[in-house]
Amino acid sequence: MTVASFIRRKKAPDPHVRLPMPPAIADDEEQRYRPIDRVLLKRVLGLLAPFKGQYTLGVFLGVCMTILDMLSPKFMQWMIDYGVGYQKGALPGHPTHAGATRHVLMIIGTWALCIGGAIVFQRFTILVMTAAGERVQFSLRRRLFGHLQRLSMSYYDKTKLGRIISRCTSDVNSLREINVWGLHVICSNLLMMLIAAVMLATTTDWRLFVSVAWLGGVLVFANRVYLRKAASMWQTVREGWTRVSTNMAENITGMRVVTAFNRQMPNLGVFNRLQQNNTDNNVTMSRVNGVYQPVLDLVRFVGKIIILTYGGYLIVSGRFPPGKGVGAVVAASLYWDWFMNPITTFGQWYNMLMQAMAGAERVFSLLDLQPEVQDEAEAKPLPRIVGNVTFEHVTFGYAPGRPVLHDVNFEARPGQTIALVGATGSGKSSIISLIARFYQPQEGRVLVDGQDIRTVTCDSLHRQMGLVLQVNYLFTGTVIENIRYARAGASDEEVQAAARAIGAHDMILTLKDGYQTDVGERGANMSLGQRQLICFARAFLADPRIFMLDEATSAVDTATELMVQNSLEKLLAGRTTFIVAHRLSTIMRADCILVIDQGRVIERGTHRELLAKGGKYAHLYEQFVRHVE
Numbered sequence: 001m002t003v004a005s006f007i008r009r010k011k012a013p014d015p016h017v018r019l020p021m022p023p024a025i026a027d028d029e030e031q032r033y034r035p036i037d038r039v040l041l042k043r044v045l046g047l048l049a050p051f052k053g054q055y056t057l058g059v060f061l062g063v064c065m066t067i068l069d070m071l072s073p074k075f076m077q078w079m080i081d082y083g084v085g086y087q088k089g090a091l092p093g094h095p096t097h098a099g100a101t102r103h104v105l106m107i108i109g110t111w112a113l114c115i116g117g118a119i120v121f122q123r124f125t126i127l128v129m130t131a132a133g134e135r136v137q138f139s140l141r142r143r144l145f146g147h148l149q150r151l152s153m154s155y156y157d158k159t160k161l162g163r164i165i166s167r168c169t170s171d172v173n174s175l176r177e178i179n180v181w182g183l184h185v186i187c188s189n190l191l192m193m194l195i196a197a198v199m200l201a202t203t204t205d206w207r208l209f210v211s212v213a214w215l216g217g218v219l220v221f222a223n224r225v226y227l228r229k230a231a232s233m234w235q236t237v238r239e240g241w242t243r244v245s246t247n248m249a250e251n252i253t254g255m256r257v258v259t260a261f262n263r264q265m266p267n268l269g270v271f272n273r274l275q276q277n278n279t280d281n282n283v284t285m286s287r288v289n290g291v292y293q294p295v296l297d298l299v300r301f302v303g304k305i306i307i308l309t310y311g312g313y314l315i316v317s318g319r320f321p322p323g324k325g326v327g328a329v330v331a332a333s334l335y336w337d338w339f340m341n342p343i344t345t346f347g348q349w350y351n352m353l354m355q356a357m358a359g360a361e362r363v364f365s366l367l368d369l370q371p372e373v374q375d376e377a378e379a380k381p382l383p384r385i386v387g388n389v390t391f392e393h394v395t396f397g398y399a400p401g402r403p404v405l406h407d408v409n410f411e412a413r414p415g416q417t418i419a420l421v422g423a424t425g426s427g428k429s430s431i432i433s434l435i436a437r438f439y440q441p442q443e444g445r446v447l448v449d450g451q452d453i454r455t456v457t458c459d460s461l462h463r464q465m466g467l468v469l470q471v472n473y474l475f476t477g478t479v480i481e482n483i484r485y486a487r488a489g490a491s492d493e494e495v496q497a498a499a500r501a502i503g504a505h506d507m508i509l510t511l512k513d514g515y516q517t518d519v520g521e522r523g524a525n526m527s528l529g530q531r532q533l534i535c536f537a538r539a540f541l542a543d544p545r546i547f548m549l550d551e552a553t554s555a556v557d558t559a560t561e562l563m564v565q566n567s568l569e570k571l572l573a574g575r576t577t578f579i580v581a582h583r584l585s586t587i588m589r590a591d592c593i594l595v596i597d598q599g600r601v602i603e604r605g606t607h608r609e610l611l612a613k614g615g616k617y618a619h620l621y622e623q624f625v626r627h628v629e
Contacts, residue, residue, distance in 0.1 A: 044360050047136050048179065054132035055183050058125055062184045063191055065121035068114045070195050073334035074203060075111040079104060080327035125184065133180025137172065144168050144363065152372040153438040157398065161253060162246025167366050170241065174359030177352050185349055189342035196339035200332055205320075208332040211310045212303040219299060219343055226292040227350065233285045234354035238362075240278040247274050293344070300340040307332050373440050373458070381460040385449045387414040387545045387576030389435060394444035396434060403442070404430045405599045412592070417577040419587030421617060422596035428580045431596070432548050435578065437461055448546070466544030469551065472535035474523030479508055480515040482523075482534055486542035498541040504533035547577045593617065 048055055082103060095103065144167065156164075201209040251258060251267055258267060311329030314320055320328065389412040397403040405427045412418045420428040433439050434446050437453050445452045453461055466486075474482050483495045490498075496515070499505040507530060511517040523531045539547070581587050588607045595603035595610070595617045603615050610617035 040357060040360065040364070043364055044175070044178065044356075047140060047175075048132075048183070050139070051132045051135055054128055054135075058128035058132060059183050059187045061121050061125040061128060062188045065118045065125055066188045066191055067195070068118040068121065070192065070199070070338060071114050072111065073331040073338070074199065075107055075114075076334065077203075077327035077331035079107050080330055081325075082107070082327075084326050129180055129184050133176065136179040137176055140172055140175070140363070141168065144172065144366065147367055147369075150371050150374070151369060152374075153433065154372050154398065155369065160246045160250060162249030163242060165249055166242045166245050167362055170245065171238075171359035171362045174238075174355045175363070178356040182353075185345065189345055193339055193342045196335045200335045200339065203331070205311075205314070205328050205332065207314065207319075208307050208311055208329070211306050212336060215299050215303050219296075222292065222295050222299075223343075223346075226288065229288045230285070230292075230350060230354055233281070233288060234358050237278075237281045237285055238355065238358040240274075240281040244271070244274050244278050247271055296340070296344050300337070300344075303336050303340065304333055307336055373437055375457050376455060379455055379457045382448065382451065382453075382456040382464065383460075385464055385545045388412070388447075388449050389546065389576055389578075390445075390447040390450075391431070391434075392445045392447065394434065394441045394446060396430060396439065396441040396443075398430075398439070400442075403599060405434075405441075407444070408599075408601055410592075410594055410601060410604065412576050412578070414576055415574050416591040417572065417579060417589070419590035419593045420578065420580045420596055421587060421593055421620065426596040427599040428596050429550055430599075432467070432550050432578060432580060435546065435548065436465060436467060463542075464545040465548070466539040466542050466546070467548045467550065468532075468535050468539050472523075472531055474519045474526065474531055474534060476519070476521050478513075478516050478518055479511065479534060482519060483515075483538045483541055486538045490541055495537075495541060499537040502533065502536045502540055504537045507533055545575060547572060547575050548580075549577070550580045595620075 082100070148164070148168075197209070200212075247270065251271070258264060308329065311325070311332060315325040315329065319325075391408050391410050394405055394408045395403050396405040408427075408431065410418075420431060422428055430439075434441060437446075437458060440454060445454075447453070448456075448461070475485065480492065480495055483498065484490050487494075492515075496505060499508055508515055508517075511530075517525070519526050519531075519534070523534075526534065579587050579590060587593060591606070592604060593607060593610055594601050595615070597616060603610055603613065603617050605613070607621075611621060
């Protein structure tokens with residue numbers, strides 16, 4: 001297992017402490033709602049830019065579909081006016097019945113061709129726009145996942161798992177409809193409104209257009225009020241859902257602790273309150289929509305009544321030419337529907353847009369995060385190392401102004417085994433994390449073979465390091481796949497050789513399918529000891545020059561630990577090794593023992609030298625012996 005596969009450990013919260021009810025809007029570094037501006041829209045459109053050719057084609061096909069589809073009211077106007085004119089004998093040339101029939105059939109045939117063409121264009125519009133949008137979604141997910149791989153451990157220390165998952169799932173999914181259909185909806189519906197207004201004003205009767213034009217002011221006012229209300233509400237809705245998903249993920253992940261401390265009912269109460277808050281947010285949002293949509297329907301109805309009433313008056317009063325009027329009024333009524341449809345669509349689409357913008361703001365906020373630990377501009381690859389590690393006056397803290405390590409100095413020569421001993425929270429694991437460059441010291445330097453590790457590339461450093469933790473992670477798959485995780489190109493023989501070297505080969509052969517045994521999700525099918533041995537084999541397959549064991553034998557029984565200890569002597573020969581362990585039996589053979597107390601190295605030396613001093617280490621050893629007896 002290489003350093004890149006390090007999984008952080010968290011202290012379990014006190015199960016007896018009552019969790020406070022969170023507010024509706026997050027205050028833990030969440031981006032609050034801000035109106036949609038050009039910068040945000042430009043970034044969303046930037047996601048579409050690599051596929052502009054496909055989007056251009058899709059929009060063109062959609063425009064063709066809209067134009068052909070919107071000819072329907074005009075065909076109806078021609079048919080009605082021609083039929084009325086024929087009945088009244090007002091048609092020029094006074095066509096015969098057969099001639100009139102042929103004319104009507106010609107109109108119907110042309111209309112059918114237009115509808116058929118619209119259906120074909122619709123089919124290809126769906127194919128092209130969906131393909132382009134899904135590629136955008138794929139690209140965004142890949143970008144997010146890659147970015148998460150580069151973020152520093154400090155981000156994972158302070159960010160809840162559910163919140164991270166929400167960014168990569170629901171927030172990305174909220175952009176799908178925009179990415180797939182956004183350009184099509186905007187272009188087609190704006191064109192639809194324009195064509196409907198032009199057709200209403202020019203090809204039916206301008207007086208019918210003027211009679212309903214004043215309703216445009218009502219629509220503008222209703223839209224402005226709705227947009228103000230809906231904008232802030234969508235951010236609240238999205239944040240409420242994020243809190244629900246975060247709480248669910250946290251409880252599922254910590255189910256063993258939940259069960260052990262009988263926290264099922266209290267946790268259910270917290271979840272119910274979060275869910276109730278989420279429900280209330282959605283109900284409030286629906287109330288806003290419940291006012292806006294009926295207002296649009298009312299405007300649509302009023303406009304149609306005006307067109308039909310005023311159009312009927314114009315027909316009855318003889319204001320239309322003979323044989324004309326009825327078709328114009330019908331067409332105007334239909335074009336009014338065409339004009340109102342985009343407004344209703346935009347109202348509904350704005351809900352999706354608000355949801356997408358809230359999600360986009362969160363996604364871009366994550367993508368904008370810069371790793372606290374990253375390669376400098378002039379960083380160079382670290383060549384093959386011999387394993388000299390030096391701490392020079394290192395001071396480090398996870399939070400500013402709260403140091404965990406104070407002016408730490410030591411040197412580990414190549415091939416030495418350095419043991420770190422101290423109470424929980426003394427800073428032992430922090431030293432391991434600094435060597436692995438998961439964090440960077442606020443003061444001082446960490447050197448590998450005389451080079452400050454901040455001046456070398458992370459990849460070249462991590463390739464020469466190995467780390468095994470107390471809680472080790474197995475990925476879904478087989479045993480051999482998990483061991484090979486450290487070196488993807490390793491052969492089956494190399495994997496088995498690593499397992500033999502660490503003493504895990506015989507244990508693996510006792511499993512149901514040997515090396516092909518499915519370990520289950522997070523290694524659920526393996527015992528703690530089996531998981532630990534598999535992780536040892538994975539780490540040694542990487543052949544690291546610097547090796548770190550952080551409480552690595554605490555999960556195995558005494559017999560297994562003795563087997564691992566015998567293997568370690570042979571396998572760690574020539575490698576610089578750092579061991580963190582509470583069991584003194586694990587570290588007694590170390591070349592140098594560093595005793596850490598409240599972030600300071602208070603004693604150093606071999607096991608015998610420290611016993612002779614009669615200090616902190618001697619006291620710890622005395623307690624250990626007394627416990628064993």
